[in-house]
Amino acid sequence: MDYFLTEEQQMIVETARGITEEKIIPQRAELDEKNEFPTSILQDMAKADLFSIIVPEEFGGLGGGCLEIVLALEELARGCVGVATSFAASTLGIFPVLIAGSEELKERYLPDIAAGTKWAAFGLTESNAGSDASGIQTTAVLDGDEWVLNGTKQWITNGGEAKIYSIVALTDPSKGARGASIFVVEDGDPGFSYGKKENKMGIRSSATRELIMKDCRIPKNRLVGRRGTGFITVMKTLDVSRPGIAALGVGLGQAALDEAVPYAKQRVQFSRPIISFQAVLHILADMAIQIEAARAIVYAAARHIDSNPKNMSKASSMCKVFATDMAMKVTVDAVQVLGGYGYMKEYPVEKMMRDAKILQIYEGTNQIQRNVIGQELNKEYA
Amino acid sequence: MDILVCIKQVPDTKDIRLDPETNTLAREGVESIMNPFDRHALEEAVSLKEEHGGTVTALSMGPPQAETVLREALACGADNGVLISDRAFAGADTWATSYTLARAVETLGGFDLILCGKQAIDGDTAQVGPGLACRLDLPYVTCVQKTREVTADSIQVERMMDDGYDILRLPLPALLTVVKDINEPRVPSLKGKMKAKKAKIEALTAADIGAEKQFIGLAGSPTQVVNVFSPPPRGNRTMFSGTIEEQVSQLVEQLQPYL
The missing domain is CATH 2.40.110.10 (Butyryl-CoA Dehydrogenase, subunit A, domain 2)
Structure with missing residues (x-):
């Protein structure tokens, strides 16, 4: 679907996709197996200016907002949620300084963050x-x-x-x-x-x-x-960062679909490719519906946040819950479509399924997100 | 150090087809990319510039749409992009291409080092780099896997060989063709892409570079393609798997009946 991205936003997508395809995908299985931090990939991301997206222009950044970081994270998560999480966590770590920090603190930290020479x-x-x-x-x-x-x-x-x-x-x-x-x-x-x-x-x-x-x-x-004022800043930080976690869910779901469909087309059982069986095809169709719906709510929430609204908590929590619950379901489905092969480490979907679980837990569990949404409803209908 | 990198736009070989009528590459609907070896040449040029200062100019001969690979080169850190484009260049073989590139290099002038990919993945000849060096009367080394010490008037390199590598020193200016082992090309940066989008790509015609008609394009190309065909599929093959020991015993077992 066309989400009417600007040329600059398209460039962010292409750049992050380049990192995913050339740097992340070839290394992800080994990094996962060895529990190894992706230092060289983060350095590649720094060279590609991805760390500068969120930093204001006066400190050497590109002055992007929530949607820009969401687009980058979605593409990175198509490669590996572990690597993408390391990138997202640095953004999360610097948000308090961006939101509430003094000029002095911004001058001290933001240029290094933008250059990607220091992570947060x-x-x-x-x-x-x-x-x-x-x-x-x-x-x-x-x-x-x-x-x-x-x-x-x-x-x-x-x-x-x-x-x-x-x-x-x-x-x-x-x-x-x-x-x-x-x-x-x-x-x-x-x-x-x-x-x-x-x-x-x-x-x-x-x-x-x-x-x-x-x-x-x-x-x-x-x-x-x-x-x-620490907790106020924490809440504001999490409001703007959560769509990023939701975007990891969208990217991960898309990655799972990108594995499942080609597999279903080439896997022959009962003398037919398994995609010709409605039981399989419907799983794939449901995956695609869920992913696109999640993408739409995440982009909408990010655009809402970038419009600097009075209240962003509900939109932020809604997109986080929807996209990460989707990622868990869709990755489980991908393993099911690949069957026994999906359970083996030779195929990437078992890792995707393991990676998905944390998305429902970190940056506020999905139960806490539902509390936030419920509290907002309570206020709205007061 | 001022470096020139020769870059060719090629069809992506992930999706290669031959036109059965004409026996030429079917280019319609096939995505064009920067020749992969040239990406490594460009990365080396940009790394050398970052270390030693100077400039990087990317040069390409091709149709107007080859401008895309020059913008990509700018996004990866090249300072200038020059496109030599003229209908009269069409149909050039490696002889005519090296002549044309040489005219362009002489017109632009003043480079300490010229870097080329080992070969282009469409023609696979590996002739244009050495051909260009000969035309310009420059010392050259092919298949460079590493650049070592660089001084004001020389460069030391490792040349990949079947049984290891040679260490060679060349006086500058010189030309090198590089293999993929030389580096890991970077992904074009966001700021680079934004700069590249706005940059002006210099375009030169045959007249601009003083190329004579009888030496360019089809007219200047002694090579004639007699036939291009897809090789017939090979016979039945057996793939062994497992450890080396297991694979060897499987092989021995297969050969047993013939011994």
């Missing part, structure tokens, strides 16, 4: 704070001209690989969620180290690691936005 990460989740993000226990105390951070972040994507970390910490624990603030912590800051590296079911090429802050001292000016 977002540190919110802790062992006792997942869906309930207000349960975080990491603290930040002002001591003279420095903030002193203490706590452990868990399951942080790009942990150990990124140089720039947006860390959510409590500056006033008595106020709960209203006492949270965001800080930029840099790789190499005193008292900042990396802990356990996770061994995951899917997206195995992405790095998922603990961040440990033990009397971690950082300059006073690393506070992002005003003290106590």
Whole structure:
């Protein structure tokens, strides 16, 4: 379908597709097998200016919005959701600075982000704070001209690989969620180290690691936005980043269909290609319907967000739920169409199925997204 | 260092067909791409420029639509694109092509290094690179798999051989043809693409480069294609699989009846 993309948006699609076809697809099985971070692919993405999409022009970027990043992520996810997640997580990590950071912080970090020479990460989740993000226990105390951070972040994507970390910490624990603030912590800051590296079911090429802050001292000016506004910035960050996760679902679903249809055309059983059996053909048709519907809602939500509306949470959550539930279903269906071959590692669909699951979990589980949508409905019909 | 890269637009060989009537390549409906070997030559030129400074000029001879590959070259980091295009160039073989390219290089002038892909994937002759060097009276090395030390007036390279590689040093200016092992070509960047979209591609005709009529196009081409055909399919084949040991024992078993 024609989504009336601008010439610049078409260029983003083509560039990301080039990275996927030439760099990601040839390496994805090995990266998955070895649990290996795709450093050289991210460097290729940097050379192709993909990291500059989201950065404003005055800091060396292309000044793109939510739709531009969605288009890039969809294409990258056609290659590998693990690699695409590493790219998406860097964007997520820098959003707080883009949304609420001081000019000083923007000048310090954005040029390197745009050039792709430094990657970012977002540190919110802790062992006792997942869906309930207000349960975080990491603290930040002002001591003279420095903030002193203490706590452990868990399951942080790009942990150990990124140089720039947006860390959510409590500056006033008595106020709960209203006492949270965001800080930029840099790789190499005193008292900042990396802990356990996770061994995951899917997206195995992405790095998922603990961040440990033990009397971690950082300059006073690393506070992002005003003290106590951390959770507002977190919510705004997730509102603009979620369509990106939805886009990973669209790209992954498309990749699964791109494997399933050619297979069904060439696989002969009962003396006929299996695509000639309605039972198989209908699975493929349903996959295609779901993927296109997801793409449409994701692009619509991204355009809505780029129009700078008052409220974007509902659109953002709706597209995330729909596209990622779709990706899970469609990848399971692709494995079914390929049958025994689909279950084997010689074909890429088993990896796609493993990679799909996380999309329903991270950046807010799909149950939490439904809560958000429900709360908005409650307000709308008040 | 000012580098010239010769680039050819070729039909994508993923989808090659012969016109059964004329025995020539069916080009209609076949996507055109930058000759894959030339992408490696371009990448090497851009890497050398990034390391040593200078400029990269991409040169192509072809119909007006060959401008596409020159814009792609600009998106990949070339500074200028020059298209030599003239109806009179049509039907050129490698002899006429190397003459024409040589006239263009002399017209543009001032290059320290010329890089070409080892061969184009449509004609597969591997003659134009060496032919161009001879026309320009430049030292050349074919099948370069690595560029090593570069100085103001020389370049050291590795030439791929069947049994390893040679290390050779050439005085500059010189011409090299490259193999795919030399590098991993980059994906054209977004900023490069935006720049390339707006860039002006210089277009030169036979008259502009002072090419004489009897040496260009069909008139200047001694090569005549007598027949082009698809080879008949080979006989039955058996593919072995498994470890080398397993494959060898399968082979021995198959040969047993004939021993």
